[in-house]
Amino acid sequence: MSEKPQAPRGTYDVLPEDDAGRRAVEAAARSILGGAGYRRIETPIFEHTELFARGVGASTDIVQKEMYTFKDAGDRSLTLRPEGTAPVMRSYHEHGMHKLPQPAKLWYLGPFFRQEKPQAGRYREFWQVGIEAIGSSDPAVDAEAITLLHALATELGVTGVRLRLASLGTPETRAEYRELLVAHLRAHEDQLSEEVRARIDLNPLRAFDADHPGTREVMRAAPLLIDHLTDEDREHFAEVRARLDAAEIAYEIDPTLVRGIDYYTRTLFELTSDALGAQSGVGGGGRYDRLAETLGLPDTPGIGWAAGVERLLLAGDHRPHPEPVCDLYVAGTDVAAFTLTAEARRAGLNVQLELAGRSRKGQLKQADRSGARYVAIFGDEGINLKDMESGEQETVAADAVVARVLRGRHLS
Numbered sequence: 001m002s003e004k005p006q007a008p009r010g011t012y013d014v015l016p017e018d019d020a021g022r023r024a025v026e027a028a029a030r031s032i033l034g035g036a037g038y039r040r041i042e043t044p045i046f047e048h049t050e051l052f053a054r055g056v057g058a059s060t061d062i063v064q065k066e067m068y069t070f071k072d073a074g075d076r077s078l079t080l081r082p083e084g085t086a087p088v089m090r091s092y093h094e095h096g097m098h099k100l101p102q103p104a105k106l107w108y109l110g111p112f113f114r115q116e117k118p119q120a121g122r123y124r125e126f127w128q129v130g131i132e133a134i135g136s137s138d139p140a141v142d143a144e145a146i147t148l149l150h151a152l153a154t155e156l157g158v159t160g161v162r163l164r165l166a167s168l169g170t171p172e173t174r175a176e177y178r179e180l181l182v183a184h185l186r187a188h189e190d191q192l193s194e195e196v197r198a199r200i201d202l203n204p205l206r207a208f209d210a211d212h213p214g215t216r217e218v219m220r221a222a223p224l225l226i227d228h229l230t231d232e233d234r235e236h237f238a239e240v241r242a243r244l245d246a247a248e249i250a251y252e253i254d255p256t257l258v259r260g261i262d263y264y265t266r267t268l269f270e271l272t273s274d275a276l277g278a279q280s281g282v283g284g285g286g287r288y289d290r291l292a293e294t295l296g297l298p299d300t301p302g303i304g305w306a307a308g309v310e311r312l313l314l315a316g317d318h319r320p321h322p323e324p325v326c327d328l329y330v331a332g333t334d335v336a337a338f339t340l341t342a343e344a345r346r347a348g349l350n351v352q353l354e355l356a357g358r359s360r361k362g363q364l365k366q367a368d369r370s371g372a373r374y375v376a377i378f379g380d381e382g383i384n385l386k387d388m389e390s391g392e393q394e395t396v397a398a399d400a401v402v403a404r405v406l407r408g409r410h411l412s
Contacts (some may be wrong), residue, residue, distance in 0.1 A: 009126030010116070021313045022127075023044040023308060026109055028155045029129045032109040038146055041106040043087035045303040049077040055086030055295050057262025060203065066114040080113035080189060084281055085263070085304050086295065088132045093297045100202075102135030103302070121312040123310065130279045130285070130306035137301035139236050140368040142267040142287060144244035147304050149283055150249055157317030158282060160274025163250065167237040168268050169229045171290055178204060188286055203391055206254040219256070233266060267303065275313035282315055283307025324350050328405050329367035329375045331360070340376060340383070347402050349409075374405050 007013055014022065030040075034223040049069050056062050088106055091097075097104040109129045113383055116122060131148060133141050144162070153161055168174060181204045189197055193212035200207075208219055229237070244251055257268055270284035285305025292300035299383050327349040337353065344351045351368050354363050360377070368388060369376045377384040383401055386393040387408065396404050 002369035003007050008124070012057070012123060012125075017060035017184045019208075024157060025129060025309050025312055028107060028152055029107060032151050032155060033148060035233065036105070038105040038107040038133075038148075041075045041088060041091065041108050042110060043081070043084070043091055043108070045078060045111065046080050047087055047090070049079040051086050051090060051295065052079055053081060055089070055291055056083060060262060061206075062114065066116055068113050068115060072178060082112060084128060084130050084306055085109075085132060085285075085291065085302075086111065087301065088304070089134065089291055089295065089300070090289075091134075092134050092300070093292065098135065098298070098300065103133045103141055104135050105131070106131050106402070107131045122308075127309035128306040129312075130283075130304060130310060132301060132304035132343050137287075137289060139267075140243060140315060141240035142240045142278075142303050143247070145245060145285070145303050145305060146240075146251075146267075146269055147249055149246050149269075149307060152307065153271060153273075153282060153312065155191040156158055156312050158275070158312060159317065160315075160316045161282075162252065162268045162272045162274070164254040164257050164266045164272065165241070165244075165251045167226060167229060167233060167253055167266055168258075168264050169225060169233040170265055172223065173228060173230055174205075175231060177223065177228045180228070181205065181207075185218070191215070191218050205258045208258050224255040226253075236266055241284055251322045263287045263288040263294060269305070271307070273311075275315040275326070276311060280309050281308075283373070290357075293393040326350050326352050326367075326370045326372040327371055327374065327409055328352075328401075329363075330354060331367070331375055331377045333357075336378060336398065337376075340398065343403050344405065347406060349405060374408065376401055 004026055046248060051069070052067060053063055058064075062082050069083050070078055072078055073273055088108065094103060095402050102308065107130065110297070111125055111127050113125050115124055118124060129152070131145060131333040133145055149235040150163065167334070181202055185192065185196070185200045185207060189200070191214040192207070193215050194211060196207045196210050196215050207215060207222070210216060210219070241251075257270060266289065268286035272280040273282050273284045274280065276282070283301070283305055286303070287303040289301040291302065292298060328351045329336050330351060331354045333354060341351050341353050352372065354366070358364075359364060364375070374386055375386045375388060379385065379395070382395045382397055383403060385396045385404060
């Protein structure tokens with residue numbers, strides 16, 4: 001006997017009882033981000049693979065191990081989007097947003113895909129809410145982006161929040177620092193994990209993320225990028241921190257903070273929650289002033305972040321919006337019932353229709369479960385309209401039901 005069909009490992013179904021929380025995330029994002037002048041953008045679920053190979057970085061785990069890539073009927077390589085920044089940057093240039101007042105402030109909400117090991121709050125198909133502010137290198141843009149992430153987490157009741165902050169400088173600064181770090185790792189190669197040893201030349205900064213005890217011991221004495229920043233980069237970082245201080249946003253400087261994407265420059269940040277345990281990341285991001293150039297586009301500065309919707313809900317005490325009120329339950333499925341339902345909905349009432357062939361008793365029970373204020377029961381002499389709050393019932397002409405329900409809703 002074949003097994004029952006199930007969702008693929010690392011994916012999940014969003015059930016009706018999950019909807020309120022997810023709507024709360026969207027409502028908070030729309031209010032906070034929209035209120036700050038960000039406008040919503042949606043990019044395609046799949047893009048040309050080259051966009052991510054060039055933008056995210058060929059040496060990253062995302063490109064090497066985690067992307068869902070396939071060939072279409074035209075033998076073109078396509079990839080389910082693993083992140084949102086490169087697609088938004090593509091869209092920014094493709095649709096001439098550089099002609100708008102800068103920075104272009106955009107926010108998004110949607111599904112993303114990575115072949116990661118599934119665990120609590122981390123899935124292979126996951127949703128993210130994020131922002132991109134493209135077209136300005138002002139440190140005030142960095143500070144505002146960080147405050148918006150903090151505000152969203154606060155609004156959704158995320159507990160145990162910690163904000164970590166760092167600066168990656170410029171690619172030129174990183175290239176010089178990289179030589180120092182590689183030399184340090186080579187000098188202690190016998191203490192490193194096999195994975196870190198294999199990636200010393202490819203992506204040495206990822207050694208800071210290692211859980212391997214020997215590697216962690218080596219990294220305690222490793223040179224730090226923040227000690228090798230240029231004066232200009234240090235000044236930019238100081239300006240960002242000054243604005244966060246002014247906004248009374250608490251943070252800690254973490255010189256070991258790295259992210260698994262190559263396009264980041266200068267400001268880097270991550271928001272974590274103690275409520276999530278070991279996998280504590282809620283959201284994060286940074287500045288990416290060289291991303292457009294990497295993609296073969298005109299030089300364009302930018303900064304952004306993304307937060308996992310599932311992680312916001314796991315770590316937060318969200319306040320879901322109430323379910324829509326049922327103004328009228330129509331106990332019937334014949335033409336007359338459909339006529340009344342259509343008329344009531346055109347008048348702006350929330351109407352549910354009996355669709356299961358229940359008995360009169362069953363209809364009233366279902367109306368009560370639906371939270372209906374009124375029930376319309378079709379009889380020989382007209383429509384019996386029952387007020388579910390008072391229990392009173394009256395016979396009303398078919399063409400007067402909607403007006404009666406509207407009057408009752410207004411008075412309640």
